[in-house]
Amino acid sequence: MAVYSDSMLQKIFAKSPTFDLNKRVFGKPVTISGGAISCNERNLKSKGKIAVKAAAEAGVMGLKNYEVNLDLGFDVVAERELREKGFLGMRKTKLVCTIGPACCSLEDLERLAMRGMNVARLNMCHNTREWHRDVIGKIKKLNEEKGFSVSVMIDTEGSLIHVVDHGVPSSLKAEEGSVWVFTAQKFEGSRPFTVQANYQGFSEGIMVGDELVIDGGMARFEVVEKMGDDLHCKCTDPGLFLPRAKLSFWRDGKLSYHGLPTLSTKDWADVDFGISEGVDFIAMSFVNDADSVKDLKNHLFAKSSKSIRVLAKIETLESLQKLEEIVEASDGIMVARGDLGVEVPLEQIPTVQEDITRLCRQMNKPVIIASQLLESMVEYPTPTRAEVADVSEAVRQYADALMLSGESAIGLHGQKALSVLQMASSRMELWSREENRQSSISNRQLGSSLSDCIAEEICSCAVQMANNLGVDAIFVYTKHGEMASLLSRNRPYPPIFAFTSDSDARMALNLQWGVIPILVDLADDMEANISKTIDLMRTNGMVKEGEAVLVVSDLTATRAISTIFQSIQVKIIV
Numbered sequence: 001m002a003v004y005s006d007s008m009l010q011k012i013f014a015k016s017p018t019f020d021l022n023k024r025v026f027g028k029p030v031t032i033s034g035g036a037i038s039c040n041e042r043n044l045k046s047k048g049k050i051a052v053k054a055a056a057e058a059g060v061m062g063l064k065n066y067e068v069n070l071d072l073g074f075d076v077v078a079e080r081e082l083r084e085k086g087f088l089g090m091r092k093t094k095l096v097c098t099i100g101p102a103c104c105s106l107e108d109l110e111r112l113a114m115r116g117m118n119v120a121r122l123n124m125c126h127n128t129r130e131w132h133r134d135v136i137g138k139i140k141k142l143n144e145e146k147g148f149s150v151s152v153m154i155d156t157e158g159s160l161i162h163v164v165d166h167g168v169p170s171s172l173k174a175e176e177g178s179v180w181v182f183t184a185q186k187f188e189g190s191r192p193f194t195v196q197a198n199y200q201g202f203s204e205g206i207m208v209g210d211e212l213v214i215d216g217g218m219a220r221f222e223v224v225e226k227m228g229d230d231l232h233c234k235c236t237d238p239g240l241f242l243p244r245a246k247l248s249f250w251r252d253g254k255l256s257y258h259g260l261p262t263l264s265t266k267d268w269a270d271v272d273f274g275i276s277e278g279v280d281f282i283a284m285s286f287v288n289d290a291d292s293v294k295d296l297k298n299h300l301f302a303k304s305s306k307s308i309r310v311l312a313k314i315e316t317l318e319s320l321q322k323l324e325e326i327v328e329a330s331d332g333i334m335v336a337r338g339d340l341g342v343e344v345p346l347e348q349i350p351t352v353q354e355d356i357t358r359l360c361r362q363m364n365k366p367v368i369i370a371s372q373l374l375e376s377m378v379e380y381p382t383p384t385r386a387e388v389a390d391v392s393e394a395v396r397q398y399a400d401a402l403m404l405s406g407e408s409a410i411g412l413h414g415q416k417a418l419s420v421l422q423m424a425s426s427r428m429e430l431w432s433r434e435e436n437r438q439s440s441i442s443n444r445q446l447g448s449s450l451s452d453c454i455a456e457e458i459c460s461c462a463v464q465m466a467n468n469l470g471v472d473a474i475f476v477y478t479k480h481g482e483m484a485s486l487l488s489r490n491r492p493y494p495p496i497f498a499f500t501s502d503s504d505a506r507m508a509l510n511l512q513w514g515v516i517p518i519l520v521d522l523a524d525d526m527e528a529n530i531s532k533t534i535d536l537m538r539t540n541g542m543v544k545e546g547e548a549v550l551v552v553s554d555l556t557a558t559r560a561i562s563t564i565f566q567s568i569q570v571k572i573i574v
């Protein structure tokens, strides 16, 4: 079998009717590198082969032998990391970046992808739908053409009462004793001592004597008069109104709720936008109960041909009180520390974060730690020591993913901030492993059927085996990613390579600790799948002689209906 130089393959492309110069075979994108043609799309392997064969037979470039190398749907970043650092050096903690004006060019997005961005988050609070569509298009283009596999998440605006950003002065100072008017009436520019709220009914049910808190304590006011729907409030604790500052009302030490729906009309339109753009995740802001999550999931089930995962953002007091039902109903959780800090005293945030992280792991749902991880890097090129400690603590807690917000969206040093996350998480993962601090948690039983319970037991035994034997990697063959996430839940030392033929599962697994998802065509014959993928990995130099791989599968085809064929095997590469 011959391997051709890149330039030679380019020439074949130029001459073959089935290839075009945009590196497409039958309209599907392929990459040319290392003398091989690769394609991430399912079912393209054979078509690609036919195309090269046709080119060879037509005598293009005198081509007699050919090789089409399906690159296993391996993304280029994971591949590079494996080659550079080996199995045990691969980063386990996933990284999410909020995309904003500071990082939305194709080049910026490519740099973020190269530095390890697993998921790109688009916050629907900001910018236009056209802007978001453009960014999503660029990410998909990079995935297709450059071999990345960055998932896309949209984050809903949610119903929240905040100050309308007039864009004029970036922040307003409220002095002690000054009286301000809070109104929902629209006005242009700025008016002295007047603040516009975004929601018409913001003052409904509010009484004289209630406390108005800005951004969880940035400033405080007492309602001294109600005139129509306007509130006149006296500043009792001076501070700043930042752009889009959040307003919350308190009476007798308790938060007043406005009963706004979790998804507003605009949010539903954004959800439909996400469906039409084929996003991978929808993060739902200000979730208060499981029902709102279920409503969104039902909507997606009915409307989207693709399986879009719903992440519930924990950022209200109410959601903490119903945490378990919310985790159960959703496909993952975001600890949205920014808004959570408005409703929960700041000193409680660290323990709340650890509790949520542990619960998510027990219930086998991925969890993202978000907001202010490296806040100072919005302006400065190095993080504070406290920020690095915070990031490391989230990694030590075994969160699935860490998220950048303003650091990447509007910051001056977004790329560097991502590298800080990358290095800090790799360092803490190594330390935890070497110090053997891999705290195993008592996993609760999740499934109700026998086969679900067996899958859970197989995965926890497999991880124990993998750790005890010191194997180099775990390979799992999984239909919808369930087995891969059950393995991830046990936080093994070696990385988990998850082979799946479901492209939605592949993109969803981008958020799971320690999982490297790989898209392949899986046949019914499991042994054939295993030997095919191991062979391909070996041919590509990704596994080497003497390395040991623990193989777990949930796919064995069988006619014996009463037998569960999930299995664990250890393969030594020869």
Ligand SMILES: Nc1ncnc2c1ncn2[C@@H]1O[C@H](COP(=O)(O)OP(=O)(O)OP(=O)(O)O)[C@@H](O)[C@H]1O
Pocket (backbone or CB within 6 Å): 098, 099, 100, 101, 123, 125, 126, 127, 155, 285, 338, 339, 404, 405, 406, 407, 409, 410
């Ligand atoms: N698409 C965008 N266009 C313009 N600015 C953006 C965009 N996305 C984020 N930003 C800016 O980056 C900052 C941080 O973004 P981020 O989405 O994390 O926080 P947020 O606005 O506080 O909202 P949320 O609570 O939903 O996270 C925002 O305050 C905003 O100024």
Ligand SMILES: CC(=O)C(=O)O
Pocket (backbone or CB within 6 Å): 285, 313, 315, 335, 336, 337, 338, 339, 340, 370, 371
């Ligand atoms: C991420 C987010 O929404 C928050 O921290 O509030």
Ligand SMILES: [K+]
Pocket (backbone or CB within 6 Å): 123, 124, 125, 155, 156, 157, 158, 285
């Ligand atoms: K949001």
Ligand SMILES: [Mg+2]
Pocket (backbone or CB within 6 Å): 285, 315, 336, 338, 339
């Ligand atoms: Mg928020």
